[in-house]
Amino acid sequence: MAKKIGVTMEVGNDGVAVITITNPPVNSLASPIIAGLKEKFQDANQRNDVKAIVLTGNNGRFSGGFDINVFQQVHKTGDLSLMPEVSVELVCNLMEDSRKPVVAAVEGLALGGGLELAMACHARVAAPKAQLGLPELTLGVIPGFGGTQRLPRLVGLAKATDMILLSKSILSEEGHKLGLVDALVPPGDLLSASRKWALDIADGRKPFLRSLHRTDKIGSLSEARAILKNSRQLAKKIAPNMPQHHACIEVIEEGIVHGGYSGVLKEAEVFKQLVLSDTAKGLVHVFFAQRATSKVPNVTDVGLKPRPIKKVAIIGGGLMGSGIATALLLSNIRVLLKEINTEYLMKGIKSVEANIKGLVSRGKLTQDKAGKALSLLKGVLDYTEFKDVDMVIEAVIENIQLKQSIFKELEKVCSPHCILASNTSTIDLDVIGEKTNSKDRIVGAHFFSPAHLMTLLEIVRSKNTSAQVILDLMAVGKAIKKVPVVVGNCIGFAVNRTFFPYAQAAHMLTNLGVDLFRIDSVITSFGLPLGPFQLGDLAGHGIGLAVGPIYAKVYGDRMFNSPLTELLLKSGRNGKINGRGFYIYEKGSKPKPDPQVLSIVEESRKLTNIMPGGKPRSVSDKEIVEMILFPVVNEACRVLDEGVVIRAADLDIASVLGMSFPSYRGGIVFWADMVGPKYIYERLKRLSETYGGFFKPSRYLEERAMKGMLLSESQSSRSRM
Numbered sequence: 125m126a127k128k129i130g131v132t133m134e135v136g137n138d139g140v141a142v143i144t145i146t147n148p149p150v151n152s153l154a155s156p157i158i159a160g161l162k163e164k165f166q167d168a169n170q171r172n173d174v175k176a177i178v179l180t181g182n183n184g185r186f187s188g189g190f191d192i193n194v195f196q197q198v199h200k201t202g203d204l205s206l207m208p209e210v211s212v213e214l215v216c217n218l219m220e221d222s223r224k225p226v227v228a229a230v231e232g233l234a235l236g237g238g239l240e241l242a243m244a245c246h247a248r249v250a251a252p253k254a255q256l257g258l259p260e261l262t263l264g265v266i267p268g269f270g271g272t273q274r275l276p277r278l279v280g281l282a283k284a285t286d287m288i289l290l291s292k293s294i295l296s297e298e299g300h301k302l303g304l305v306d307a308l309v310p311p312g313d314l315l316s317a318s319r320k321w322a323l324d325i326a327d328g329r330k331p332f333l334r335s336l337h338r339t340d341k342i343g344s345l346s347e348a349r350a351i352l353k354n355s356r357q358l359a360k361k362i363a364p365n366m367p368q369h370h371a372c373i374e375v376i377e378e379g380i381v382h383g384g385y386s387g388v389l390k391e392a393e394v395f396k397q398l399v400l401s402d403t404a405k406g407l408v409h410v411f412f413a414q415r416a417t418s419k420v421p422n423v424t425d426v427g428l429k430p431r432p433i434k435k436v437a438i439i440g441g442g443l444m445g446s447g448i449a450t451a452l453l454l455s456n457i458r459v460l461l462k463e464i465n466t467e468y469l470m471k472g473i474k475s476v477e478a479n480i481k482g483l484v485s486r487g488k489l490t491q492d493k494a495g496k497a498l499s500l501l502k503g504v505l506d507y508t509e510f511k512d513v514d515m516v517i518e519a520v521i522e523n524i525q526l527k528q529s530i531f532k533e534l535e536k537v538c539s540p541h542c543i544l545a546s547n548t549s550t551i552d553l554d555v556i557g558e559k560t561n562s563k564d565r566i567v568g569a570h571f572f573s574p575a576h577l578m579t580l581l582e583i584v585r586s587k588n589t590s591a592q593v594i595l596d597l598m599a600v601g602k603a604i605k606k607v608p609v610v611v612g613n614c615i616g617f618a619v620n621r622t623f624f625p626y627a628q629a630a631h632m633l634t635n636l637g638v639d640l641f642r643i644d645s646v647i648t649s650f651g652l653p654l655g656p657f658q659l660g661d662l663a664g665h666g667i668g669l670a671v672g673p674i675y676a677k678v679y680g681d682r683m684f685n686s687p688l689t690e691l692l693l694k695s696g697r698n699g700k701i702n703g704r705g706f707y708i709y710e711k712g713s714k715p716k717p718d719p720q721v722l723s724i725v726e727e728s729r730k731l732t733n734i735m736p737g738g739k740p741r742s743v744s745d746k747e748i749v750e751m752i753l754f755p756v757v758n759e760a761c762r763v764l765d766e767g768v769v770i771r772a773a774d775l776d777i778a779s780v781l782g783m784s785f786p787s788y789r790g791g792i793v794f795w796a797d798m799v800g801p802k803y804i805y806e807r808l809k810r811l812s813e814t815y816g817g818f819f820k821p822s823r824y825l826e827e828r829a830m831k832g833m834l835l836s837e838s839q840s841s842r843s844r845m
């Protein structure tokens with residue numbers, strides 16, 4: 125059934141016109157809604173029987189803002205005329221400058237353009253717990269319906285810049301204290317209270333306030349300039365590679381210096397420039413790509429319902445097991461944590477406690493909730509209590525025989541409906557379940573460390589995993605606030621496999637004579653939070669050495685064998701875990717590059733002997749980025765070619781959430797498409813002529829480069845799903 129969308133107006137006997145937005149699920153401001161609003165406001169302004177106006181949204185949500193699909197259309201076509209003229213024509217002229225008072229009746233949420241419409245009203249009445257914010261910067265644009273001007277005038281400049289630059293929303297309770305909300309009423313009274321407020325303004329019992337004309341909360345020019353100076357520093361820190369934060373501050377300043385209306389005009393002009401930026405393209409892509417991950421063909425579209433998962437057993441209380449336990453407990457899921465002896469069990473429980481305590485001390489969790497979460501945890505040393513768990517997540521070391529024996533045992537001790545999940549990051553699920561008759565309920569639940577903080581959950585399905593089990597795990601993932609991405613079964617799955625060339629390329633460059641600390645710094649300037657060497661330190665070089673042979677077995681034709689990790693370990697540098705790797709780690713201070721590591725690098729260079737003519741290769745920063753990330757793109761192509769992901773956008777989300785690839789670059793495949801498959805292919809080809817198979821372009825990349833196709837276009841039919 126087509127969803128009913130539109131704007132309605134009902135005029136009551138009291139002379140109040142109630143204008144209602146209907147566009148499920150979030151009442152986004154799509155073009156027909158904007159046209160409808162213009163028409164209804166014009167009508168209400170002209171009608172003699174209308175004394176005052178109330179604006180509201182249907183189904184308990186005011187509005188989630190401008191329709192982001194339109195941005196996507198603009199990105200596809202480059203046609204800016206698709207953006208409706210709203211800020212002056214509707215918001216200033218028809219609403220704020222209307223001679224009839226307009227009151228916003230806000231429930232559920234008023235975000236972006238939604239809040240901006242509410243701020244153009246002459247008062248705002250809200251229900252409790254309504255979410256209010258201007259998150260436009262997360263989409264690479266700035267508020268474009270006057271939000272940059274009205275929010276500072278309603279809540280003060282410091283609070284407004286904080287909310288806009290950090291895209292922080294607030295609840296209506298806080299909005300009430302700040303003056304953004306004029307009255308807080310129970311949802312059942314929202315419309316009647318708003319009508320009354322509108323009539324009170326019309327009859328002069330309450331002030332007729334136009335937000336854009338207010339100056340009482342802005343302060344003096346010098347105070348404003350001091351706040352904006354701090355905002356600029358903040359923007360430099362949080363968004364060094366993005367244009368919208370600085371642009372937004374300029375626009376706010378324009379309004380402070382030359383008045384709100386001038387600010388609105390500048391806002392519209394800057395908005396148009398930003399909406400076409402690569403940053404906006406990347407971030408809008410990520411917005412939709414993230415939501416698309418919850419649509420899995422033959423799983424979410426076949427009428428199945430997720431079964432309730434109330435009790436989960438975790439095998440192994442190490443770093444991963446305790447992190448996963450923490451994530452489940454925080455979402456009110458009971459956890460049995462199993463270890464092999466009391467010492468390890470106590471360690472695991474302590475580590476869950478430390479995770480939860482950390483959240484409390486950072487103000488992310490109340491003491492009450494922490495206590496409740498911990499009360500749901502029980503440590504066990506055997507399988508006696510496994511009979512009534514809904515799911516088991518195995519999180520022991522990467523040892524095939526050990527995992528096989530655990531799954532064989534689980535099959536005996538758990539109910540036949542229990543989901544049997546493994547947190548393996550590399551091992552083939554078919555191999556793990558080889559000794560069982562339960563292959564349809566074996567699934568990969570690959571969390572990323574620290575599991576209670578990282579949002580990606582790779583759900584790995586083998587060719588036998590049932591749709592029901594995948595759906596159940598997706599539901600658990602969402603319940604514990606993760607973004608589940610369903611992927612196919614192969615060594616390294618989607619994320620680790622795509623990124624295995626990342627560290628290898630960095631090692632190759634170092635062996636070619638490039639300074640390793642420079643490599644890290646170039647990669648962090650590109651936007652990844654950690655360069656490959658610091659990331660290696662964090663993961664621990666022992667792990668790198670252990671998984672290396674597993675990858676070499678299947679991807680050996682494109683591996684670079686660097687002796688560097690082994691040499692590092694030999695010299696007692698395990699990484700952050702023992703305070704020494706490529707960097708030195710001391711409590712309370714940032715990691716420091718360790719110059720002593722250079723002699724180890726020299727030793728490695730002697731062994732590999734790949735420097736051209738024995739001299740360090742000179743490379744530009746751009747070449748460093750290309751030599752490190754193009755091999756990653758190349759592996760992403762193979763992942764796409766083999767159908768390990770459902771759609772290219774899933775790999776984008778996996779790279780953003782699993783590897784912290786910058787979201788404003790849209791994820792690994794989106795970025796590669798922006799750079800150009802042909803260019804990447806040619807660069808890799810040239811590199812492979814000099815340095816061999818590691819850089820050899822994949823068939824998929826070559827094919828798309830030759831045909832002038834994007835990497836994200838028309839995936840292979842060789843699906844593993």
Ligand SMILES: CCC[C@H](O)CC(=O)SCCNC(=O)CCNC(=O)[C@H](O)C(C)(C)COP(=O)([O-])OP(=O)([O-])OC[C@H]1O[C@@H](n2cnc3c(N)ncnc32)[C@H](O)[C@@H]1OP(=O)([O-])[O-]
Pocket residue numbers: 149150152153188189190191192193207233235236237238240259260263266267268269271395412415416
């Ligand atoms: C000139 C313009 C100026 C203006 O200042 C610019 C803006 O306002 S920019 C906008 C500023 N506003 C924002 O940045 C708010 C962006 N939105 C959000 O943060 C969350 O969606 C929200 C909190 C609203 C609901 O969370 P939740 O309950 O977890 O639900 P969910 O997240 O799963 O979404 C459900 C469905 O709704 C869809 N959809 C949602 N919003 C929009 C939209 N604006 N548009 C279109 N679609 C939208 C979403 O794609 C999904 O569709 P599907 O087909 O079912 O996959």
